[in-house]
Amino acid sequence: MTAEQHPVTGLDEVVHQRVRLGILTIAHEARRAEFGYLRTQLDLTAGNLSKHLSVLEAAGLIELEKGYAGKRGRTWITLTPAGDVALAEEVGRLKALIARIETNPEAR
Amino acid sequence: MTAEQHPVTGLDEVVHQRVRLGILTIAHEARRAEFGYLRTQLDLTAGNLSKHLSVLEAAGLIELEKGYAGKRGRTWITLTPAGDVALAEEVGRLKALIARIETNPEAR
Structure with a gap:
């Protein structure tokens, strides 16, 4: 991302996607x-x-753990350290984006 | 979006998508x-x-204006009032999401 490019170009689609x-x-x-x-x-x-869990797992951001609760199969999801870092980076970029939007209050 | 659902379910994919x-x-x-x-x-x-401009135009969030700068064709993009509102709502929801993430500092 070059200096003059917009902060949104730094957002990671794997993390930023709504779900x-x-x-x-x-x-x-x-x-x-x-x-x-x-x-x-x-x-x-x-x-x-x-589908979305597979994308996150393939990117190394979460781990899936299969097990049982009583007789019923269960899957638990935990963040990896890389997942924590990626979420923190997303928050940082969103804050920069929000600051940029708010320093340009609607001029109309 | 019901009360107990996550704030991210309120994000509008048309607006939230990175580009x-x-x-x-x-x-x-x-x-x-x-x-x-x-x-x-x-x-x-x-x-x-x-492609993305068409999605935003179809949603009524932007207007496209075709014209010329000298002899060269140009297209200008402006936010509609609905676009301003949609962006403000996205910012509000992102702030709620960030607040939720930051009130749960990494527990590791």
């Missing part, structure tokens, strides 16, 4: 988020959530 | 942004920029 940003935020809060909880919180189908 | 968010931010700053300027600022191909 994935929600997954990372909830995993950050919960430290360990269960698949079903993520699905209801983000109002998603299981297939849609799985 | 489109950049277009709206620059149009907000510049009040009237020229196609070529947007293209270099956002490091895009003309085709990719046009």
Whole structure:
């Protein structure tokens, strides 16, 4: 990203995409988020959530842990250290973007 | 979006998508942004920029104005009042999301 390019060019699409940003935020809060909880919180189908989890896992930002709660299969999602860093970088870039928008109050 | 759903579910994909968010931010700053300027600022191909401009125009968030600068055809992009409102709502939701992330500092 060269100096004169806009801060938005520094946003990582893997992190910034609306659903994935929600997954990372909830995993950050919960430290360990269960698949079903993520699905209801983000109002998603299981297939849609799985698709986004695969993208985040392939990027090394989350880890998936399969297990059981009683007799029922469960999947838990945790942030990797790289996931924490990526979320912090996204927050930093969003703040820069917001500051830029707010230093140009609507001129109309 | 029900109360217990995550703030990220309130984000509007038309606005939140990385390139489109950049277009709206620059149009907000510049009040009237020229196609070529947007293209270099956002490091895009003309085709990719046009695709995103069509999505924003169809959503009523921007207006496209065709004209000439000397003998060369030009296109200018301006935010509509609805575009200003949509950008302000995106900023409000991003701030809520950031506040939520930052009130859960990394617990590791």
